[in-house]
Each structure stands twice: as C-alpha cells, then as structure tokens.
Amino acid sequence: MASVKIGRETTSAPAAAGTITLAPRGHAGFWRADGVVEVSNVFLGHKRLLACADQIGNGREPELLDRVNFGDPKLFAIMALINDEVSSGDGIAYLFIEQLLDLVCLQLLRAHSATAIPMAPGPRRGLSERQVKRVTAYMRENFAEDIQLQELADLVNLSRFHFCRAFRLATGQTPYGWLTRQRIAHAKELLKNPTLRIIDVAVIVGYETQSSFAAIFRKVVGLTPSEFRRRL
Incomplete structure (x- = not known):
C-alpha cells in the first residue's frame, strides 16, 4: 500500500x-x-x-x-x-x-493534467529533400558524438516533436533509427580492416562499450561483429 x-x-x-x-x-x-x-x-x-x-x-x-x-x-x-x-x-x-x-x-x-490541453496538429508533410540532406549529413559528420535531438531540430527550425514526425514522413525512419543504421553500415566497412579491434570500431562509430555495440550490431545485422568479421 x-x-x-x-x-x-x-x-x-x-x-x-x-x-x-x-x-x-x-x-x-x-x-x-x-x-x-x-x-x-x-x-x-x-x-x-x-x-x-x-x-x-x-x-x-x-x-x-x-x-x-x-x-x-x-x-x-x-x-x-x-x-x-x-x-x-x-x-x-x-x-x-x-x-x-x-x-x-x-x-x-x-x-494526467487537471485541465484538457488541446493538441495542435503537426506538419502534414515531411522534410524537404534539402532538409533531409542537411540533417543526415550532420549525423554522418558527428558519428562519435552524443547528438541531441534538439540539435537536429534546430537545423531545420522545427520543434523536437514536429521534427521527429516530419523526419519519419520523409525517410520512413525515426532519427534514432536512421542514425543507428548509418553507424552500423560504417562499422561493417571498418570491420573489414583486420588491424582494428572491435572495441576500436565501436568507439569510432559512437558506442562507449563493446557490449552495447555488439548488441545493436546483432539486432540490425543478425550477427555479432566477430561473426560478421569471420564471414568476410
């Protein structure tokens, strides 16, 4: 109780x-x-x-x-x-x-509000092609950084709420999902270099630990980084 x-x-x-x-x-x-x-x-x-x-x-x-x-x-x-x-x-x-x-x-x-708050509709259209290129280029250039959602929204002058919806309408993915797939795609290329340790690859693409990198990699690719490297 x-x-x-x-x-x-x-x-x-x-x-x-x-x-x-x-x-x-x-x-x-x-x-x-x-x-x-x-x-x-x-x-x-x-x-x-x-x-x-x-x-x-x-x-x-x-x-x-x-x-x-x-x-x-x-x-x-x-x-x-x-x-x-x-x-x-x-x-x-x-x-x-x-x-x-x-x-x-x-x-x-x-x-959980004492008074009803009317929800204003978000944008009906997704980001323009130019806006998508600007946001995705920023994410590619900052792979290893802690990218904040507000940073991305500011690039196209939208609120976080409206940006997430507009990005998904334009790309079919959330900003988080798009960034994850780009990181993993880059990691797959890096794993082709046998001189790089898996932990090195993890850090380069923005993961603090090898275990968290391996978990996301397996979820996206269906293999662990070690398994993927052995099959190259």
Missing part, C-alpha cells in the same frame, strides 16, 4: 506492478510506501513540461494531478524503456532518451 497526504486529504492505493506514481511540482506532502517496492524515478524539469505545452497546444500552464500507484500502461512502458536505455551504456542512448522524455511530457499533458 502507498499513500500521499497533502493538507488534510490522503490518497491511498495498493502497490501493484506496472503502475506509476506522480508527484507534481508544488504539491508538497507526505509520501509513504509500506513494504519493499522496486521503483525507477524520473525527475522532469518544469521548463521542459512548459516547452512541451507551448509546442503542442496553446501554452497554457499545465497543472498535473497527484497519482498513487495509478494504472497507465503507456507511461509505464515509456518509463521502462528509459530505464533500459540508462542501463545500456550505448553511445547514442542519450538521443533515444531525449525522444522518450518528450513522450513522457506528451502523456503527462494528455492523461
């Missing part, structure tokens, strides 16, 4: 796997959980939530609701993905986490 007491009001709910608890900014209270529980926490800055409200609606100040062991399968799934990415050690995990945090903001505003 978990509970929160804010002023004279107490809200309680039984502890259950797959639920979320939300403690909004400015809602000071006494939070309590009985027994042993396993949780993952995300501390979301108020400025980020405001930025999301500005981009998808009319910029109205969001007022989030108190939630205790509340069932929201979508938000829980996003949280689980964030937890996986934080633990991966992947060189491009930051880019993926940035997109996941945007989804957290969207779901909070859509499902």
Whole structure:
C-alpha cells in the first residue's frame, strides 16, 4: 500500500506492478510506501513540461494531478524503456532518451493534467529533400558524438516533436533509427580492416562499450561483429 497526504486529504492505493506514481511540482506532502517496492524515478524539469505545452497546444500552464500507484500502461512502458536505455551504456542512448522524455511530457499533458490541453496538429508533410540532406549529413559528420535531438531540430527550425514526425514522413525512419543504421553500415566497412579491434570500431562509430555495440550490431545485422568479421 502507498499513500500521499497533502493538507488534510490522503490518497491511498495498493502497490501493484506496472503502475506509476506522480508527484507534481508544488504539491508538497507526505509520501509513504509500506513494504519493499522496486521503483525507477524520473525527475522532469518544469521548463521542459512548459516547452512541451507551448509546442503542442496553446501554452497554457499545465497543472498535473497527484497519482498513487495509478494504472497507465503507456507511461509505464515509456518509463521502462528509459530505464533500459540508462542501463545500456550505448553511445547514442542519450538521443533515444531525449525522444522518450518528450513522450513522457506528451502523456503527462494528455492523461494526467487537471485541465484538457488541446493538441495542435503537426506538419502534414515531411522534410524537404534539402532538409533531409542537411540533417543526415550532420549525423554522418558527428558519428562519435552524443547528438541531441534538439540539435537536429534546430537545423531545420522545427520543434523536437514536429521534427521527429516530419523526419519519419520523409525517410520512413525515426532519427534514432536512421542514425543507428548509418553507424552500423560504417562499422561493417571498418570491420573489414583486420588491424582494428572491435572495441576500436565501436568507439569510432559512437558506442562507449563493446557490449552495447555488439548488441545493436546483432539486432540490425543478425550477427555479432566477430561473426560478421569471420564471414568476410
């Protein structure tokens, strides 16, 4: 059982796997959980939530609701993905986490706001050919860097939310997916050089550890880097 007491009001709910608890900014209270529980926490800055409200609606100040062991399968799934990415050690995990945090903001505003926030439609068309070339060239030139989603959106003067949708409409892939495939394609060429160790290849294409590189490589190619090299 978990509970929160804010002023004279107490809200309680039984502890259950797959639920979320939300403690909004400015809602000071006494939070309590009985027994042993396993949780993952995300501390979301108020400025980020405001930025999301500005981009998808009319910029109205969001007022989030108190939630205790509340069932929201979508938000829980996003949280689980964030937890996986934080633990991966992947060189491009930051880019993926940035997109996941945007989804957290969207779901909070859509499902956990005291007042309904109208969603403004994004662009109906994808990026132009020139814009795609500019963004993809930037990603190719910065393989080994932690590329932030906002950096890519700024190249074409779009918000992160609208950029992701427009990029996918134009390419059929998310920015994260496109970058991953380009890194792996470059890694396949590097693996043809027997003087390069696999860890060297991993670092060159932007992965901090050999294990994270091998996991992504196998997911895309169907072979580990070592297996791929032996078949050359």
